[in-house]
Amino acid sequence: MSCRPQSSERVAATWSIATLLGAAVLVLVPYGLLLRTLPIGRDSGVFVYTGMIMNSGGIPYVDSWDHKGPLLYIVNALGYLLTGSVKGTVLLEGLLLFGGLAVSMSLWRRLLPTFAVLLAATLFVLTYCATFELGNLTESWLIPFILVTYSLAFVYLCDETVSNRLGLLDWLCISLGVAMAVAMLTRLNNGMGLGLLALYLVVFGTRHRLRSIVLMGVSYAVIALPVLFWLYQKGAMSAFVDQYWSFNFAYSRGASLMARVVSVYTLSQAVFLSPLGLGCLLMGGAVFLSNTQVPKGKKNSFHWLMFTIFCVELLSQMASGRGYLHYASLATPALVLVLVGLLNLGSGPGGFLSGVRKNAKWAVLVVPAFVVALAPPAFALLASLKQGTGVAGSPASELVDYLQANTKPSDLVLVHGAETWLLAAAGRRSATSITYYYPALYGFKDTYAKYQADALGNKPLYIVEAPDSCGLSRSKCDGQPELFGELRAFLLKDYVQVRDLHGYKFWRYRGATG
Numbered sequence: 001m002s003c004r005p006q007s008s009e010r011v012a013a014t015w016s017i018a019t020l021l022g023a024a025v026l027v028l029v030p031y032g033l034l035l036r037t038l039p040i041g042r043d044s045g046v047f048v049y050t051g052m053i054m055n056s057g058g059i060p061y062v063d064s065w066d067h068k069g070p071l072l073y074i075v076n077a078l079g080y081l082l083t084g085s086v087k088g089t090v091l092l093e094g095l096l097l098f099g100g101l102a103v104s105m106s107l108w109r110r111l112l113p114t115f116a117v118l119l120a121a122t123l124f125v126l127t128y129c130a131t132f133e134l135g136n137l138t139e140s141w142l143i144p145f146i147l148v149t150y151s152l153a154f155v156y157l158c159d160e161t162v163s164n165r166l167g168l169l170d171w172l173c174i175s176l177g178v179a180m181a182v183a184m185l186t187r188l189n190n191g192m193g194l195g196l197l198a199l200y201l202v203v204f205g206t207r208h209r210l211r212s213i214v215l216m217g218v219s220y221a222v223i224a225l226p227v228l229f230w231l232y233q234k235g236a237m238s239a240f241v242d243q244y245w246s247f248n249f250a251y252s253r254g255a256s257l258m259a260r261v262v263s264v265y266t267l268s269q270a271v272f273l274s275p276l277g278l279g280c281l282l283m284g285g286a287v288f289l290s291n292t293q294v295p296k297g298k299k300n301s302f303h304w305l306m307f308t309i310f311c312v313e314l315l316s317q318m319a320s321g322r323g324y325l326h327y328a329s330l331a332t333p334a335l336v337l338v339l340v341g342l343l344n345l346g347s348g349p350g351g352f353l354s355g356v357r358k359n360a361k362w363a364v365l366v367v368p369a370f371v372v373a374l375a376p377p378a379f380a381l382l383a384s385l386k387q388g389t390g391v392a393g394s395p396a397s398e399l400v401d402y403l404q405a406n407t408k409p410s411d412l413v414l415v416h417g418a419e420t421w422l423l424a425a426a427g428r429r430s431a432t433s434i435t436y437y438y439p440a441l442y443g444f445k446d447t448y449a450k451y452q453a454d455a456l457g458n459k460p461l462y463i464v465e466a467p468d469s470c471g472l473s474r475s476k477c478d479g480q481p482e483l484f485g486e487l488r489a490f491l492l493k494d495y496v497q498v499r500d501l502h503g504y505k506f507w508r509y510r511g512a513t514g
Contacts, residue, residue, distance in 0.1 A: 045421025051076030100144025177219030303341030417466025
């Protein structure tokens with residue numbers, strides 16, 4: 001399809017402003033709620049905590065054990081530097097998503113009418129908010145880069161009126177290299193869709209293969225090499241390889257084939273029954289039922305390319321065998337580009353969308369379906385927001401308030417379990433670099449011995465038992481009754497329980513003064 005000429009520069013500027021405002025509103029609503037309520041999940045809590053200790057001279061992997069990529073901790077450190085709390089991280093992520101969405105919508109506008117652009121962007125944000133599990137995760141930081149890259153691919157492969165195609169190809173290759181570097185430096189298997197697009201581009205998409213490969217490689221290196229060199233300079237390279245590579249492979253091998261298949265089914269169901277999934281099904285059905293003529297060519301098969309990438313991105317999550325909902329959010333950029341490709345087919349002369357704005361029956365059919373699709377995740381999102389650390393009277397807020405009121409910033413605290421978010425929200429340091437006990441629980445290398453040795457040697461002022469933890473006063477760990485035995489004896493001998501708050505047991509060191 002070719003771009004339809006605008007009547008004047010003023011009209012073009014007006015629609016550009018409308019696009020920016022649309023992107024701002026779509027991002028402002030969810031991230032404004034996040035800034036107000038400040039929910040911190042388990043994974044996000046580890047990232048915020050690592051960013052916090054980096055601001056006081058700490059080093060990821062050395063002073064805070066985790067198995068995600070280093071770029072995640074760098075952006076959390078920047079966010080924490082801005083505001084001294086998780087607010088900065090939320091703000092940075094929201095700005096990044098706004099930028100990615102605004103650029104993508106501007107690219108879509110080259111081929112689509114504005115109402116179709118706003119429709120696609122709205123369905124994307126609704127589905128993203130239904131699956132991102134409150135953000136600050138590897139997927140939510142990567143998605144803006146993927147969205148821009150796929151949108152550049154859309155213009156390059158579908159807009160035959162572009163005067164400087166070689167320049168557009170350069171930008172696409174640069175964007176691909178940057179996005180793949182971000183994927184590699186956050187979570188390894190999140191970049192499989194990008195890899196497939198890069199392969200398609202080099203094999204089928206251009207005659208300038210060497211130029212494309214060089215641009216992708218250079219832009220990748222510009223992002224990746226400084227980060228890796230920084231880790232090397234800090235003496236963290238060995239710990240990085242141990243945690244990011246070795247532990248991830250050990251962690252992934254633990255899932256059965258059935259668990260992997262079930263996880264993909266769960267994620268596929270979540271996406272296909274989302275507003276964006278329903279939008280794609282409706283638009284695909286409209287193309288089929290309207291007998292829209294689809295000539296052969298790259299620009300008319302773009303939606304199939306994006307659908308293939310979407311399937312690859314969902315299947316890539318089989319690597320862990322866990323059906324976490326935020327894994328599905330990774331595939332939303334590819335799915336919205338499927339929708340954009342279908343809208344491109346239907347928005348030209350004689351296309352199925354040519355009279356849609358004058359046909360109220362579309363709204364009667366579409367709006368109820370989207371409401372039904374959005375209702376369950378919307379209620380789940382609102383319920384999660386109500387439990388945020390910034391909501392007065394919430395359990396999370398009361399836990400943070402209690403810890404802050406009974407400790408000083410210089411005091412050490414051991415949170416036994418997987419609730420590092422409590423340390424991050426309260427601004428307190430852990431008695432051990434292994435801030436959540438899963439690697440020790442799994443017996444990964446020397447983590448079990450280090451976890452106990454750090455706790456016994458540092459004698460934290462408080463030991464906090466999470467509700468679902470095992471091995472101390474609550475219960476013995478399944479199949480491993482002797483696990484944490486030395487730490488349990490230390491707790492019962494040298495600590496006294498002073499509070500049980502929302503299922504969290506607070507134990508205070510008997511030898512503490514003041």
